[in-house]
Amino acid sequence: MTSARQLLTAGVTALAPAIWGSVYLVTTEWLPPDRPLLAATVRALPSGLILLVFARTLPTGMWLWRALVLGTLNIGAFLFLLFVAAYRLPGGIAAVIMTAQPMFVLILAALFVGEKIRLMHVVACALGATGVVLLVFKGTVALDYVGVAAALGGAACMATGLTMTKRWGRPDGVGLLPFTGWQLVAGGLVLLPFTLAVEGLPATITGPNLLGFAYLISLGAVISYAIWFRGIERLPVVAVSFLALGSPIVATLLGYLFLHEALSVLQLVGILVIIVAASLAQPRPVTTAQDPGRTSIEHGEQRRTR
Numbered sequence: 001m002t003s004a005r006q007l008l009t010a011g012v013t014a015l016a017p018a019i020w021g022s023v024y025l026v027t028t029e030w031l032p033p034d035r036p037l038l039a040a041t042v043r044a045l046p047s048g049l050i051l052l053v054f055a056r057t058l059p060t061g062m063w064l065w066r067a068l069v070l071g072t073l074n075i076g077a078f079l080f081l082l083f084v085a086a087y088r089l090p091g092g093i094a095a096v097i098m099t100a101q102p103m104f105v106l107i108l109a110a111l112f113v114g115e116k117i118r119l120m121h122v123v124a125c126a127l128g129a130t131g132v133v134l135l136v137f138k139g140t141v142a143l144d145y146v147g148v149a150a151a152l153g154g155a156a157c158m159a160t161g162l163t164m165t166k167r168w169g170r171p172d173g174v175g176l177l178p179f180t181g182w183q184l185v186a187g188g189l190v191l192l193p194f195t196l197a198v199e200g201l202p203a204t205i206t207g208p209n210l211l212g213f214a215y216l217i218s219l220g221a222v223i224s225y226a227i228w229f230r231g232i233e234r235l236p237v238v239a240v241s242f243l244a245l246g247s248p249i250v251a252t253l254l255g256y257l258f259l260h261e262a263l264s265v266l267q268l269v270g271i272l273v274i275i276v277a278a279s280l281a282q283p284r285p286v287t288t289a290q291d292p293g294r295t296s297i298e299h300g301e302q303r304r305t306r
Helices: 003-030 036-055 063-088 093-098 101-112 119-136 145-168 176-198 207-234 237-243 246-258 265-281 292-305
Strands: none
Touching (some): 003 036, 003 207, 003 246, 036 176, 036 207, 063 093, 063 176, 093 119, 093 145, 101 145, 119 237, 176 207, 207 237, 237 265
């Protein structure tokens, strides 16, 4: 893959966490209040069912349990743990702890995908965590250990889901949209009993609620997850994991633009640091202008190491 194509693929993939960052604004402004599990379930289950209706492709054989595992890790368990952490850890601590996700991916990708741990990746992890701290952490708050465990569990789920999606790929002859639908349905089914038991269904649904649900189903799930899984196929899993750090950037900027939240110089520095960290984690193609034969060999070696 050429440098320009890699940059384009990374840019397109980064749209997914950017959309997820906008979900926070949509949830607070358009959805029924204090129902995060309902928002997560509506985001996953209906969108997955819509994709399956149009694709008319269901998992078979070993992909029955693989789809369940991936859907649980990437969507169901991840979103559930994320909401538990968000409720029990104020002040952005949940987002800070979630920056452990690229660190988990470094280890898992080395064990299961064969991607080498490089010094640049370690530096990017440190910079990413620092940038998120500058961006979202405000003051000192007491740590809730259940919330900390939930945040770490969410980071581990996302990292494991990323790695196993890369390792297993998708079955021959199955398109990206049905593959995305399998996982959304599986994740939604995992969330559904928790939603019904903990929150229940709202008594009334307003027009803004319907707009919010439509946004979650279309952009927040169908489009964003299809983009995300496409990126996992085409980029090293470590590179993709760092792109997820774009979500708090978008959430912070939208809060400033639409909710009149403060945006400090330190937060701007944090945004810049996160962008640098994500850039450092992206693959570096060989672009030497030497002997054509040697360059071809180097490109071939590079492809084999990824």
